[in-house]
Amino acid sequence: MRALVTARLGRVRDPLDRLQRLSRLLLDPEQLGIRNDSELTLPARAAYRQRAANCLSFSALLVAMAREAGLDARFQDVPVLPTWRLAGRVFLVERHVNTLVRVASRKFVVDFRPPDAASWSRAKIIGDANAIAQYFGNLGVEQLTDDNPGTAYRLFRRGLEVDPRAASLWINIGVALARNGQLQEAGQSYRQALALDPRNLSALGNLAGVAELQGEREQASALRARVERLRRKNPYFMYAQGEYYLHSGEYPQALAAFRAAVRKAPKEGDFHFALARVYRALGDTRLAAQSYGAALERAASDSVRQRYRARYEAGAD
Numbered sequence: 272m273r274a275l276v277t278a279r280l281g282r283v284r285d286p287l288d289r290l291q292r293l294s295r296l297l298l299d300p301e302q303l304g305i306r307n308d309s310e311l312t313l314p315a316r317a318a319y320r321q322r323a324a325n326c327l328s329f330s331a332l333l334v335a336m337a338r339e340a341g342l343d344a345r346f347q348d349v350p351v352l353p354t355w356r357l358a359g360r361v362f363l364v365e366r367h368v369n370t371l372v373r374v375a376s377r378k379f380v381v382d383f384r385p386p387d388a389a390s391w392s393r394a395k396i397i398g399d400a401n402a403i404a405q406y407f408g409n410l411g412v413e414q415l416t417d418d419n420p421g422t423a424y425r426l427f428r429r430g431l432e433v434d435p436r437a438a439s440l441w442i443n444i445g446v447a448l449a450r451n452g453q454l455q456e457a458g459q460s461y462r463q464a465l466a467l468d469p470r471n472l473s474a475l476g477n478l479a480g481v482a483e484l485q486g487e488r489e490q491a492s493a494l495r496a497r498v499e500r501l502r503r504k505n506p507y508f509m510y511a512q513g514e515y516y517l518h519s520g521e522y523p524q525a526l527a528a529f530r531a532a533v534r535k536a537p538k539e540g541d542f543h544f545a546l547a548r549v550y551r552a553l554g555d556t557r558l559a560a561q562s563y564g565a566a567l568e569r570a571a572s573d574s575v576r577q578r579y580r581a582r583y584e585a586g587a588d
Contacts, residue, residue, distance in 0.1 A: 272319055276339045286374045289340050294381055297333060305329060307384050312409040327368045327405055329383040334370055334399075343373040346402040347380070349394045350507075366439075368405065371396060380572060404434035411443055420447040438468040445477055454481050472498055506535035510542055517549055525549045540569035544579050551586075 279296055283289045296302050308323045315332040318324035324332060330346055337344035349367045369382040371394075380394075407430030414423035424447040430440045445460035458481045464474040479494035502508045513528030526549050532542045544566035550559035563583055570576035 272316065272336060273339055276336055280340045286342060287377075287379075290337070290342055290372055290374060290379060290381075293333070293337060293340060293342075297329075297336070298383075305332070305383075309384070312406060312413070314406070324383070325409075326383050327402065327409065330368050330370045331402065331406070333381055333383075334402075337370070337372060345371050345373075346397050346399065347371040347394050348397045348401075349382075366405070368397075368402065369394075382574070398434075400434040401437055404430035404437040404440055406430070407433070408437070408440050408443055411440075411447075415443070415447060415450070420450040423447045424451075436467055438464040438471055438474070441467065442471070442474050442477060445474075445481075449477070449481060449484075454485055457481050458485075470501055472501060475501070504535075506532040506539070506542065509535065510545060513545055513549070517545070517552065522549055522553050526553070538569055540566045540571060540575060540579070543569060544583075547583065 275296075276293075280289050280292060283292060297305050303319070304322060305318065306323045307325070307329075309325050311318075311321070311323055311325050311328065313321065313324055313328045315328070315335045318328045318332045334344045334346060347369050349369055367384070369380055372379045372381060407426050411423040411426035411430070414420075414426060424444060427440050427444045427447065430437060431444070434440075441460050441464035445457040445464070448454075448460060449457035458478060461474045461478040461481065464471055465478070468474065475494055475498045479491045479498070482488075482491035482494060509528050509532040513525045513532065516522070516525035516528060526546075529542060529545045529549055532539070533546060536542060543562045547559045547562035547566060550556075550562055563579070566579050567576055570579060
């Protein structure tokens, strides 16, 4: 990897040109052609050898090679709209990581797999320690879904040794402990996650489940009520509801949900684009055009703006 960086980028003086060449080197099918595999959690060197990676592993590869090329590259956590999927007996919450590269006073994002609805406005830089903790977290989740809670627990603990403030790993440890019948210890893990992230819905919901299993129904009910209150205040949850209504053909309900999301977060381009889609579905071309224009103005990057244009011109809901 070092030899390749030296050979391809060593004589390129302009840092922006260096970044563009590195991006092409990694993604161009005629060169390395790293392909997206959301199930493949690998260290950077393994991703380089296999020419495949998930978003976290690709970001690790890019960060390593960019720094070797003298660029200021950092991991960035990109909150995506709430997405859950069932794997075995475990519900997984999707996460997304990309890379932020600074060139003089400018910032560039290299994203392996841009989410359909990326909340770029809330993206934040994370330290290498947190990225490493997420790596062990991913490996642990794989073991958890394969019904190996002991191995999963050990991997989660390794991640916490690197970054003790990784709230998601405390939640994962709680799940492993609960699977092992250690409900009291699981509850302690969820509380530790909440101490780090008081509004974490997964930690609150899981803690409510533990309380229910321990016969503490009043506490479980109070925790679930707290989850519901937080959801009602969360514009991204409102947006997710609107998407459900829109795809179900329930346009008035979708409109109400998207309007509520816009009121809560008026700078989020995805919310305005959602309004444009539902207005068009209702046949109101004037308001659809207004919301579409607002989405283009608030788009966080050119790639997001291009996504809006492509989807709108295709007439897709």
